[in-house]
Structure formats: C-alpha cells, structure tokens
Amino acid sequence: MANYKNKIIGFDLDGVILDHTMNKIRLAKKFGWELKPEQTQSETLKHIIPEPIYDQLQNILYYDPKISLLSPLTRGAKNVLAKLKNKYPYFLVSRRRDPQWAIHILKxxxxxxKFFNENNAFFVIKPEDKNEIGRKLGITHYIDDELGVLEKLVNIENKILFDAHNLFPHVTRFGRIKSWKEFADFIND
Ligand SMILES: [Mg+2]
Structure with missing residues (x-):
C-alpha cells in the first residue's frame, strides 16, 4: 500500500491551476494568429508566434489588470485542492515575476x-530554482505543464506533466495527467 503520509506535492500555477487556453486564443487573435486550443501550450506556442510578440502576449496575459484576471481556474482544480488540503502538504512554486499580482489573481x-498563503507559495525565476526550492521543501511530486521545466527538476522524484491538451501521449519519462481528476486518481493510488 502506498504511504500517503510521505507525499509532498508541488504545483505550477500557469497552465496547471490557471487555464489560459481561451485567453491565449483571444489575445493571439488580436495579434493576427488563429490558434487551436492545443497550440496554446507554452512550449508549443513559442514555435508558432515569434519571440517579441510572444513576450508581449505573455506580458498582457500575466500582468494586464483586466485581461490577466480572465483566465479561469482549470476545471476541477478547486475541488481537488479541497480534497488534498488535509491529506498532503502542498506548495505552489511559480515563476511569476510579480508575486503581488499573482497573489491578487489567486485572491x-x-x-x-484558502488554499495558498505566504507559507506555502514560492515565487522563483528559473526552472532550476523550482528544483532547489522543491529539494529544500522535500517535494516528492511536482506538477508542471512544461516538459522543459520538468527536465530541470533533478532532485524531485516524481515529475508529473500536466498535459491538458493531450499533446504528449508518448512521453513516458514523466508521469502524465490530463486533468485534475486524473491527478486526484494518480496521487491517491
Ligand atoms: Mg506552467
């Protein structure tokens, strides 16, 4: 039987807790790109939209006082967090550059x-910093929507890809979930 008590979970914010799919489609359209939902995954989108425009889009998406509030929570996120809350220690580890604004969005x-606060939320710069924080906190399971981030988590035992658009069915070097529902099953197994 799995030892539930030894699990310490870490979550990425963007693309895991916040679903930017529709917001990215709307924004990209303003810049002249017609995107399909599956093209909005960050690492995929970077190959479609040239860097200066991608950066501009990303800035609006994360920091615009109105638009940044429009991305909904990923379906199931709140319910599953509520179930996990008293079961496992968990942390938010995000690369948002403006923690105060990220906290505003979370509020x-x-x-x-309710689920995140000063004690369990960490804001860092690089993917390597996620690894370092994860190591210090003893995170055993980390969930991120970017393969390039998971690659850097050398000290975290269970790296889980949040693959909402089912883009990476052949990836086996990481755990893979497509929804919060699947995450709940994965973690309780
Ligand atoms: Mg992300």
Missing part, C-alpha cells in the same frame, strides 16, 4: 488564503 479566484 480573485478564491484560492488565497
């Missing part, structure tokens, strides 16, 4: 302080 979505 707006009803996740702060």
């Amino acid at each position: 707006f979505k009803g996740l702060w302080p």
Whole structure:
C-alpha cells in the first residue's frame, strides 16, 4: 500500500491551476494568429508566434489588470485542492515575476488564503530554482505543464506533466495527467 503520509506535492500555477487556453486564443487573435486550443501550450506556442510578440502576449496575459484576471481556474482544480488540503502538504512554486499580482489573481479566484498563503507559495525565476526550492521543501511530486521545466527538476522524484491538451501521449519519462481528476486518481493510488 502506498504511504500517503510521505507525499509532498508541488504545483505550477500557469497552465496547471490557471487555464489560459481561451485567453491565449483571444489575445493571439488580436495579434493576427488563429490558434487551436492545443497550440496554446507554452512550449508549443513559442514555435508558432515569434519571440517579441510572444513576450508581449505573455506580458498582457500575466500582468494586464483586466485581461490577466480572465483566465479561469482549470476545471476541477478547486475541488481537488479541497480534497488534498488535509491529506498532503502542498506548495505552489511559480515563476511569476510579480508575486503581488499573482497573489491578487489567486485572491480573485478564491484560492488565497484558502488554499495558498505566504507559507506555502514560492515565487522563483528559473526552472532550476523550482528544483532547489522543491529539494529544500522535500517535494516528492511536482506538477508542471512544461516538459522543459520538468527536465530541470533533478532532485524531485516524481515529475508529473500536466498535459491538458493531450499533446504528449508518448512521453513516458514523466508521469502524465490530463486533468485534475486524473491527478486526484494518480496521487491517491
Ligand atoms: Mg506552467
């Protein structure tokens, strides 16, 4: 039987807790790109939209006072967090550059302080920093929507890809979930 008590979970924010799919489609359209939902995954989108425009789009998506609030929570995120809350220690580890604004968004979505607060939310710069924080906190399972980030988590035992658009069915070097529902099953196994 799995030892539940030894699991310590880490979550990425963007693309895991926040679903930017529709917001990215809307924004990209303003810049002249017609995107399909599966093209909005960050690492995929970087190959479609040239860097200066991608950066501009990303800036609006994360920091515009109105638009940044429009991305909904990923379906099931709140329910599953509510179930995990008293079962496992968990942390948010995000690369958002403006933690105060990220916290504002989390408050707006009803996740702060109910599920995340100063004690379990960490904001870092690089993927390598996620590894370092994860190591210090003893995170055993980390969920991220970018393969390039998971690659850097050398000290985290269970790296789980949040593959909402089913883009990477052949990836086996990481755990893979397509929804929060699948995550709940994965973690309780
Ligand atoms: Mg992400």
